[in-house]
Each structure stands twice: as structure tokens, then as C-alpha cells.
Amino acid sequence: MSKKSPSTRIADFGARAGQSVDVQGWVTHVRSSGKIAFVVIRDGSGTAQVVLVKTEVQPEVWERFGGLTQESCVRLTGVVREDKRSPGGFELAASDLEILGTSPQDYPIQPKEHGVDFLLDHRHLWLRSSRQRAIARVRHEIEQAIRDFFYERDFTLVDTPILTAAIGERSGLFATEYFDEGTAYLAQTGQLYGEAAAAALGKIYCFGPTFRAEKSKTRRHLSEFWMIEPEVAFNDSEDNMRLQEDFVSYIVARAVERRRPELEELERDISKLERIKPPFPRVDYSDAVKTLQAKGSSITWGDDLGAEDETLLVADYDTPIFVCNYPKEAKAFYMKENPADPRTVLCNDCLAPEGYGEIIGGSQREDDYDKLLARIHEEKLPVDAYGWYLDLRKYGTFVHSGFGLGLERTVSWVCGLPHLREAIAFPRMMNRLRP
RNA sequence: UGGGGUGUAGGUCAACUGGCAGACCGCCUGACUGUUAAUCAGGAAGUUGCAGGUUCGAAUCCUGCCGCCCCAGCCA
Numbered sequence: 001m002s003k004k005s006p007s008t009r010i011a012d013f014g015a016r017a018g019q020s021v022d023v024q025g026w027v028t029h030v031r032s033s034g035k036i037a038f039v040v041i042r043d044g045s046g047t048a049q050v051v052l053v054k055t056e057v058q059p060e061v062w063e064r065f066g067g068l069t070q071e072s073c074v075r076l077t078g079v080v081r082e083d084k085r086s087p088g089g090f091e092l093a094a095s096d097l098e099i100l101g102t103s104p105q106d107y108p109i110q111p112k113e114h115g116v117d118f119l120l121d122h123r124h125l126w127l128r129s130s131r132q133r134a135i136a137r138v139r140h141e142i143e144q145a146i147r148d149f150f151y152e153r154d155f156t157l158v159d160t161p162i163l164t165a166a167i168g169e170r171s172g173l174f175a176t177e178y179f180d181e182g183t184a185y186l187a188q189t190g191q192l193y194g195e196a197a198a199a200a201l202g203k204i205y206c207f208g209p210t211f212r213a214e215k216s217k218t219r220r221h222l223s224e225f226w227m228i229e230p231e232v233a234f235n236d237s238e239d240n241m242r243l244q245e246d247f248v249s250y251i252v253a254r255a256v257e258r259r260r261p262e263l264e265e266l267e268r269d270i271s272k273l274e275r276i277k278p279p280f281p282r283v284d285y286s287d288a289v290k291t292l293q294a295k296g297s298s299i300t301w302g303d304d305l306g307a308e309d310e311t312l313l314v315a316d317y318d319t320p321i322f323v324c325n326y327p328k329e330a331k332a333f334y335m336k337e338n339p340a341d342p343r344t345v346l347c348n349d350c351l352a353p354e355g356y357g358e359i360i361g362g363s364q365r366e367d368d369y370d371k372l373l374a375r376i377h378e379e380k381l382p383v384d385a386y387g388w389y390l391d392l393r394k395y396g397t398f399v400h401s402g403f404g405l406g407l408e409r410t411v412s413w414v415c416g417l418p419h420l421r422e423a424i425a426f427p428r429m430m431n432r433l434r435p
Numbered sequence: 436u437g438g439g440g441u442g443u444a445g446g447u448c449a450a451c452u453g454g455c456a457g458a459c460c461g462c463c464u465g466a467c468u469g470u471u472a473a474u475c476a477g478g479a480a481g482u483u484g485c486a487g488g489u490u491c492g493a494a495u496c497c498u499g500c501c502g503c504c505c506c507a508g509c510c511a
Contacts, residue, residue, distance in 0.1 A: 029471090029472080031469095031470050031471075031472095031473055032467085032470085032473090033467055033468060033469070033470060033473075033474090034466070034467040034468065035467080035468045036467095036468040036469065036470080037468095037470085038469075038470050038471080038473090040471090049470085049471080051469080051470090053468070054468080055468085069462095070461095083469090085469060085470080085471080086469095086471085087471065105461095105462055105463080106445065106461095106462075107445095107461090108445065108446075108461095109446090110445090110446060110447090110460065110461055110472090111460095111472055112446070112447070112459095112460055112461080112472080113446080113447055113448095113460090114446060114447075115446085115447080115503085115504085116503085116504070117502085117503050117504080118445095118446070118447095172509085188510095189511095210511085212509085212510070212511085214508095214509055214510070215436065215509090216507095216508075216509060216510075217504090217505090217506095218505090218506080218507085218508090218509095218510095219505085220510080220511080221509085221510070221511085222511090225511065226511095227511060304509090304510095306507080306508080307506090307507075307508090308507090349511095357510095357511090358510070358511060359511070360511075361510075361511060404511060405511075406510090406511030407511085408511080409511055410511090431502090431503085
């Protein structure tokens with residue numbers, strides 16, 4: 001490929017009206033009317049219509065145009081001009097066309113309906129479509145908002161390990177051999193390491209991929225997903241929920257503020273997002289059970305909320321809600337016993353509206369050495385593996401709380417996606433390891 | 436893992452009670468100087484998921500297997 005002057009981004013067309021520029025990108029569409037042709041190209045910054053007139057270009061340029069196919073990579077030279085008939089308001093009157101990368105005639109993705117399986121098989125190409133680009137940009141904005149939120153509040157980012165010994169959640173683990181140390185497991189959470197870091201730095205968060213080998217095939221589960229887990233020294237469960245509602249509201253507001261065009265591309269009802277403001281309603285677990293029973297659910301005290309129960313409960317609200325203080329048996333061993341009702345623990349789930357379900361699980365952590373040890377025994381967990389975790393209660397134990405927010409579930413909710421699989425570039429699910 | 440559904444052209448789907456394998460989109464060829472998922476004319480394109488069975492005859496009925504989707508459980 002030849003070296004030429006720096007190319008112009010389509011996003012900058014407005015500032016270059018009347019000037020001659022070079023543009024590099026991929027052909028998304030070709031329309032021809034005999035002696036005039038329209039080529040739509042995409043360069044990552046935007047899409048633009050290019051106009052070629054047969055009588056105004058060299059014969060070989062017109063010839064090359066005839067060879068254009070969907071997703072050909074091209075370099076175009078021409079003058080930017082304003083034109084109401086062009087989709088972006090500007091178009092390029094082309095004088096030269098160079099094909100940088102050809103594309104055969106069998107490009108599989110059409111601007112029409114496709115089945116999910118087909119699209120996921122072609123995920124590497126599907127990403128080029130406008131809807132997928134919009135989702136990627138919203139996800140990016142949310143990730144940046146997350147980092148900004150914690151940075152502004154003086155949290156320290158701590159990267160926790162992905163390869164771990166058996167520790168953390170109960171459900172399925174991915175295993176791999178680890179030198180002479182036996183089996184290592186892909187991390188399901190960074191929380192326990194986060195607790196250790198909180199005693200060093202006060203306010204911390206970790207943000208990374210987590211792995212669950214659960215054999216679940218639902219619209220709300222991935223085998224590999226990204227989780228944000230803050231942990232704050234001296235926060236109790238109430239402080240924890242205040243942090244959560246501020247955090248979620250900040251993320252949503254940021255997406256609405258800076259990614260409105262993308263949300264419109266996704267046909268998201270933005271008014272529903274604009275209602276997301278703190279405080280979020282708190283519903284005590286025991287009250288939730290009574291409400292659900294009154295609505296006809298078969299739930300009894302002690303059960304975890306099923307998906308149907310969540311939907312039933314959330315139907316009364318148009319903001320996220322907190323369901324607080326679940327029975328001990330339904331929750332993880334590290335959650336702090338509720339002094340007001342020892343059958344329960346100081347915890348909360350945050351349920352998103354519109355049926356998106358649980359986006360956060362959070363709790364105050366058990367800071368009493370003996371009670372924590374007793375819970376480890378009750379759950380029949382290997383005490384040896386938790387020696388270092390118990391040390392956090394042995395050496396200067398402290399009230400602390402934290403939570404985990406599922407990134408893909410949040411992105412799905414903000415974008416209004418029907419399934420989690422579109423919320424990440426290359427989803428990993430039970431039956432999908434490639435591309 | 437359990438329950439329900441589904442599998443036909445590159446894609447999305449039709450095909451009545453078992454009776455000639457179809458449509459649209461895309462692609463190819465041609466026409467067209469302002470198209471917006473252009474339009475018009477023509478064309479190519481199939482091991483009906485796989486294996487077996489019933490039948491004069493199977494995309495269609497039966498058995499087994501496989502893939503995928505939805506729901507549930509688990510969770511974020």
C-alpha cells in the first residue's frame with residue numbers, strides 16, 4: 001500500500017467542508033444509477049456517503065468502482081461538501097478511489113434479520129454493524145464512568161488475581177493445572193482480596209473479568225463476565241446502599257449525557273433512564289416475601305427470590321430497588337449477621353427495572369472472627385484455604401462493606417438489550433468459545 | 436440438569452391431509468446522472484441437521500442421535 005497524506009476522519013467532515021481530503025474505510029453499501037454511484041463508507045468514527053460521477057473521474061477509477069463489494073477496504077480522495085440529500089448532512093465528491101483490501105462477494109452479514117446463532121458464529125464481523133458499534137460505545141462509556149466515579153471519590157483501584165486457589169463463591173469453577181501447586185481456579189470474585197486491600201487503603205475497588213462454570217443458559221448469564229467490586233472500610237450496610245445508588249445513578253446519567261446518539265440508534269426509551277436518581281426504595285426481605293405472597297407467589301420465608309419473584313416485585317417501581325437482609329441460608333458465608341434478626345444477614349441485592357433483574361449483590365462483611373469461622377465450618381468450606389482471610393479479622397478487624405456490579409447486566413439494562421450476549425464483544429457462554 | 440420449542444438455498448422463512456423443492460433478501464448479468472435497505476429485466480443457487488424405519492411415494496409420519504432457541508435452577 002502506498003504512503004500518502006494523512007487521512008481525514010469522517011467525524012471531522014463538518015470542519016473540512018469545501019476542502020479536498022483523503023478518507024480510509026470500509027464499504028458498507030453501494031448504489032449505482034448508471035453514470036452516478038453512491039458508496040457508503042464506515043471508518044470507525046462515522047459513516048459517510050461518497051458520490052462518484054462517471055464523467056468526472058478517470059475511466060480506471062470508474063472501473064475500480066465496479067469492483068467494489070461490501071466491506072472492501074478503500075482509500076478515497078475527494079471534496080467534502082454539504083448536501084441535505086446525504087444521510088450525514090455531508091458527502092464526499094470523489095475524484096480518486098484506491099482499493100486497499102478486497103472483500104469477496106459472500107460477506108455474510110446483511111442489513112436484514114439474522115438468527116442469533118448465525119450472528120454469534122460471525123461475531124467478529126457482526127461487530128461492524130451499527131447496532132453493535134453503538135453497544136460497544138455505551139459499554140465503553142459505562143466503563144469510563146465507573147473509573148471516573150471511583151477516582152473522583154478517592155478510591156484506589158486494586159487489581160486482584162485471576163488465578164486463585166479454591167476460594168470465593170460456591171458455584172462452578174474453571175480449573176487448570178498450576179505448576180507444583182495443584183489445581184488453580186479462575187476467579188469468580190475479587191472480593192476477598194478486596195477486603196484485604198481495604199484494610200490497607202480504606203476505599204478500594206477491583207474491576208476485571210470473572211469466571212463461572214455454571215451450566216446456565218439464560219439471557220442473564222455468561223461464563224466470563226466483568227465485575228466491579230468496591231470495598232470500603234468503616235462502611236456499614238446502609239452506607240453501602242447509599243454508595244450503590246449514587247454509583248448506579250452516576251453511570252446511567254453519564255450514558256444518557258454522552259451517548260444519546262448511540263442509545264437512540266438502539267431505540268432505547270431514554271425517558272426511562274432519566275428517572276434513575278437516588279434514593280432507591282429499600283424493601284426488607286421479609287416484607288418482600290409478604291408482598292409476593294399477596295401477589296400469588298409460592299415463595300416462603302427462607303427461599304431466595306426466583307426470577308419470577310424479582311419481576312413481580314420490581315413491577316411496582318420504575319427505578320432500581322434494594323431488597324435487604326436475606327436469610328442467612330440463602331447467602332454467602334462472609335455476610336455479617338444482622339444483630340436485629342440473627343436469622344438474616346446485612347446484605348442487599350439491587351434489582352434493575354424493566355425486568356433486568358439483579359445487577360448488584362452487596363453486603364456488610366462478617367467482622368467477628370469466631371462467627372466467621374463458625375460460618376466457614378457450617379458451609380463445610382476448607383478452613384485451610386481461608387487462613388489468610390481469617391487473618392483480616394485477627395489483626396485489627398474492622399466494619400466494612402462492599403458489592404459487586406455486573407458490567408454486562410448493567411450495559412444490557414442501559415442499552416435495553418434482550419440478551420446479555422450482545423453486551424460484550426466476544427461472549428463466552430456454555431456452548432460458545434469461539435470466535 | 437429438567438420442561439417446552441425448533442432445524443428446508445448464503446440469510447429470513449413458506450410448502451394444506453404424505454404427492455413436481457418455493458418466496459423474499461443477498462449474490463451474478465444487463466439498463467438507468469441524486470440514490471437513501473434505489474428501481475426495472477434476467478440468472479445462478481438445495482445431501483430439507485445426521486442415521487435408520489414405515490410407505491407406491493417422506494421436508495412432512497415413527498425411532499435414535501446432534502445443533503440451536505426459550506423458560507426454570509444457580510448467580511452478577
